[in-house]
Amino acid sequence: TQLLEQSPQFLSIQEGENLTVYCNSSSVFSSLQWYRQEPGEGPVLLVTVVTGGEVKKLKRLTFQFGDARKDSSLHITAAQPGDTGLYLCAGAYQAGYALNFGKGTSLLVTP
Amino acid sequence: DAGVIQSPRHEVTEMGQEVTLRCKPISGHNSLFWYRQTMMRGLELLIYFNNNVPIDDSGMPEDRFSAKMPNASFSTLKIQPSEPRDSAVYFCASSPSGRNEQFFGPGTRLTVL
Numbered sequence: 001t002q003l004l005e006q007s008p009q010f011l012s013i014q015e016g017e018n019l020t021v022y023c024n025s026s027s028v029f030s031s032l033q034w035y036r037q038e039p040g041e042g043p044v045l046l047v048t049v050v051t052g053g054e055v056k057k058l059k060r061l062t063f064q065f066g067d068a069r070k071d072s073s074l075h076i077t078a079a080q081p082g083d084t085g086l087y088l089c090a091g092a093y094q095a096g097y098a099l100n101f102g103k104g105t106s107l108l109v110t111p
Numbered sequence: 112d113a114g115v116i117q118s119p120r121h122e123v124t125e126m127g128q129e130v131t132l133r134c135k136p137i138s139g140h141n142s143l144f145w146y147r148q149t150m151m152r153g154l155e156l157l158i159y160f161n162n163n164v165p166i167d168d169s170g171m172p173e174d175r176f177s178a179k180m181p182n183a184s185f186s187t188l189k190i191q192p193s194e195p196r197d198s199a200v201y202f203c204a205s206s207p208s209g210r211n212e213q214f215f216g217p218g219t220r221l222t223v224l
Binding site: 031040041042044045090095098099 | 115144153154156166202210211212216217218
């Protein structure tokens, strides 16, 4: 059983479109992170959210942590081909402990 | 600064052979994690170390897998004997003390024929 469920699994859109991907769990996390992984590389951290209801922005990417700290969303505005990759969410119960990763959303943005 | 270094980047071996994967974490990071990634199962935690001590190895598939961290700057993951179902990309990651942010290496793509 996957602790963190990500949806959709796959998403193919055209450049300029907006999209939202989701990360859901029945568990409460002390923090949640989003990573992006490009083919042939390891995941790279995008953001960490720690407070319920927190919203963080990274250029065209907006991350939100659910009020109950069980879920999160990632919204991309005006997607670009450079946004293509696997987006992984990961939850932590405590600082310094192992993360629980979702299986990811594979995003393809075509010109 | 150098990131997490893994070697080799690619490994092709035959069933029954011993495989050793290597990792050098970022200097000053005191937690080290080994993951395995497949299409079917995603990114799975195999084992992690804090200050060179194994904390949780419940993700290690079976006795064929073993991991060591003899010092703060080096870790190995060994598979003996290897089987075709071990084919995957293996990642090493490190993190600073008391933090959850993990920094991943480029991975080792293992193919067992």
